[in-house]
Amino acid sequence: MDESEDVPKDFIKLKSEKLSVAEVSELVNSPYCGAVSLFVGTTRNNFEGKKVIHLEYEAYTSMAETEIKKICRDVRQKWPSVKHIAVHHRLGVVPITEASVIIAVSSPHRVESLEAVTYCINTLKASVPIWKKEMYEDEYSWKENKECFWANSEK
Amino acid sequence: GGERLCPPQVSVLYFARSAELAGLRRETLRVPRQLTALQLWEEIVSVHPRLAAIQDQVIFAVRQEYVVLGDQLLVLQPGDEVAIIPPISGG
Numbered sequence: 641m642d643e644s645e646d647v648p649k650d651f652i653k654l655k656s657e658k659l660s661v662a663e664v665s666e667l668v669n670s671p672y673c674g675a676v677s678l679f680v681g682t683t684r685n686n687f688e689g690k691k692v693i694h695l696e697y698e699a700y701t702s703m704a705e706t707e708i709k710k711i712c713r714d715v716r717q718k719w720p721s722v723k724h725i726a727v728h729h730r731l732g733v734v735p736i737t738e739a740s741v742i743i744a745v746s747s748p749h750r751v752e753s754l755e756a757v758t759y760c761i762n763t764l765k766a767s768v769p770i771w772k773k774e775m776y777e778d779e780y781s782w783k784e785n786k787e788c789f790w791a792n793s794e795k
Numbered sequence: 796g797g798e799r800l801c802p803p804q805v806s807v808l809y810f811a812r813s814a815e816l817a818g819l820r821r822e823t824l825r826v827p828r829q830l831t832a833l834q835l836w837e838e839i840v841s842v843h844p845r846l847a848a849i850q851d852q853v854i855f856a857v858r859q860e861y862v863v864l865g866d867q868l869l870v871l872q873p874g875d876e877v878a879i880i881p882p883i884s885g886g
Contacts (some may be wrong), residue, residue: 681886699885700810700878703859729885741886761886769856769878770885771811782812784882790854790863791882 646670650712651726652705654770659728664742668724673746677753679761681741683734693775695734700769704729707768711760715745718759719752727760729770740772762787800828803873807839813853813879816845829870832862835877846879854880 651667661680668676683695712725726744734740743760747753764770766787774781784791802825809817826838832855840846855862856878857869871877 697885698810700808700856700880703856703878704885706859765883765886767883768885769810769880769883771881772884773811782881783884784852785884785886788882788884790852790880792852 641671643672646672646723648716648722649724650709651724651728652708652712653728654699654701654704654731655728656730656732659730659739659742661739661742664726664728664744667726668744668746670723670746673723673748673753675748675750675753676744676746677750677757679741679743679757680739681761682739683736685736687774687776687781690776692736693777694736695740696773696775697729697731697734697740698771698773699729699731701731704768704770708764711763711767714763715756715759719747719756721749721752722747722756725756725760727764729764729768731770802827803871803875805871805873805875805877808876808878810879811881812849813846813881816848817843817879826871829868831865832857832867832869833864835869836864839879849881852882856880 665676665678685692708727715722723746728742730740743757745753745756765785772783774783804823804825807822807824809820814820858875
């Protein structure tokens with residue numbers, strides 16, 4: 641493949657089905673890239689001594705996709721050598737140990753993709769309209785990312 | 796100039812805690828064409844008083860741009876989307 645045919649692509653998906661690390665990683669493969677960096681966010685079974693049964697996610701889907709596209713555009717400005725970016729986020733119920741978000745970035749050398757993946761997840765947590773409800777045995781809690789500037793930080 | 800425009804019907808979307816308090820996810824409301832973000836919030840709270848409990852923790856998304864509940868003047872068109880955005884927790 642000529643490198644001019646390997647056009648940089650963004651793969652953004654919000655879906656209720658189980659996410660696949662292999663699938664997301666495969667999306668960003670490129671013969672011109674020597675590095676694929678991944679972040680996988682999974683459901684933890686506890687929070688502040690309470691047992692977590694599962695997580696439930698909802699999203700302002702159209703705006704979430706637009707905000708993720710903005711993150712991809714910012715990544716390409718900061719790390720121009722980044723080739724492909726994939727962000728898959730699950731919606732609905734996510735059982736313990738399953739993935740709620742997978743981010744994959746490819747680049748010719750490893751530094752850019754490692755840094756870009758970190759930037760993606762940190763910025764997603766600050767700006768993408770997705771909400772997580774943590775289900776405990778007797779109650780639930782709407783979570784608030786500390787990165788969110790309009791959350792009440794005194795909680 | 797000076798043409799009187801009809802107050803537009805906008806789509807209001809509720810998410811997470813705000814959907815629980817309002818008891819619904821989506822509705823159309825007729826609102827003034829020009830008003831501050833805070834005034835728009837007050838219009839919505841007048842329809843759903845239970846939302847007052849989260850006033851300090853929400854912002855709007857108007858036509859998919861975030862707007863804090865303050866003095867910013869909004870000019871709304873018929874069919875505009877206004878979303879109530881509680882603190883986010885994606886990822």
